[in-house]
Amino acid sequence: EDQLVETGGGLIQPGGSLRLSCVVSGFSVSEAYMSWVRQAPGKGLEWISVFYSGGKRQYADSVKGRFTISRDNSMNTLFLQMNNLRAEDTALYYCTRGDYGGHVFNLGVWGMGTTVTVSS
Amino acid sequence: QSALTQPASVSASPGQAISISCTGTSSDIGGYTYVSWFQQHPGKAPKLMIYNVNNRPSGVSDRFSGSKSGNTASLSISGLQAEDEADYYCASYTSSNTLAFGGGTKLTVL
Numbered sequence: 420e421d422q423l424v425e426t427g428g429g430l431i432q433p434g435g436s437l438r439l440s441c442v443v444s445g446f447s448v449s450e451a452y453m454s455w456v457r458q459a460p461g462k463g464l465e466w467i468s469v470f471y472s473g474g475k476r477q478y479a480d481s482v483k484g485r486f487t488i489s490r491d492n493s494m495n496t497l498f499l500q501m502n503n504l505r506a507e508d509t510a511l512y513y514c515t516r517g518d519y520g521g522h523v524f525n526l527g528v529w530g531m532g533t534t535v536t537v538s539s
Numbered sequence: 540q541s542a543l544t545q546p547a548s549v550s551a552s553p554g555q556a557i558s559i560s561c562t563g564t565s566s567d568i569g570g571y572t573y574v575s576w577f578q579q580h581p582g583k584a585p586k587l588m589i590y591n592v593n594n595r596p597s598g599v600s601d602r603f604s605g606s607k608s609g610n611t612a613s614l615s616i617s618g619l620q621a622e623d624e625a626d627y628y629c630a631s632y633t634s635s636n637t638l639a640f641g642g643g644t645k646l647t648v649l
Contacts, residue, residue: 462577463642469637
């Protein structure tokens with residue numbers, strides 16, 4: 420069974436940095452399209468980044484230049500490095516797997532999320 | 540402000556049918572067949588209910604169906620059940636090679 424487990428969230432001051440991890444089991448992160456999606460408290464879903472299996476990466480405008488998605492194939496883990504954090508980055512961050520039915524953004528597998536709170 | 544527009548809420552009684560609309564532009568919904576729908580219960584992760592406009596993942600009830608016309612996609616649920624009460628989000632691939640979500644619709648089963 421495919422599983423995703425996110426860790427690394429916490430309370431961080433504005434301007435600070437945090438790295439989220441998503442440990443994958445049941446499949447190889449190197450062969451999958453992996454995205455990060457976040458949800459601010461009481462708000463809707465926001466896609467923020469994707470790592471294509473071939474290595475291409477894409478970001479939402481709201482995080483471009485501040486967040487970096489990466490993966491470690493040997494650890495079967497996806498990462499999200501978040502720099503220069505702002506209050507509006509406060510959210511529950513989900514790791515997801517796409518390619519259900521053959522498209523990168525058919526997000527068929529979700530983790531339970533890790534909470535990031537940006538506050539002084 | 541969300542890229543895709545959904546009604547904030549919809550309600551109906553058990554056994555009835557409802558439809559939730561999701562309006563975008565020719566740069567997202569209108570331009571591609573990659574529209575998906577997610578169900579989210581309180582405190583839970585979203586669940587993929589519809590992909591590629593009108594396909595159901597294995598295990599999803601056939602009471603759920605999707606469609607698209609022009610720049611608007613729709614999720615229909617027939618024979619409403621209490622367990623269908625949840626938030627529903629549409630999503631679409633975009634011309635910028637990104638994913639846009641709708642703002643979400645709260646479904647209340649009266």
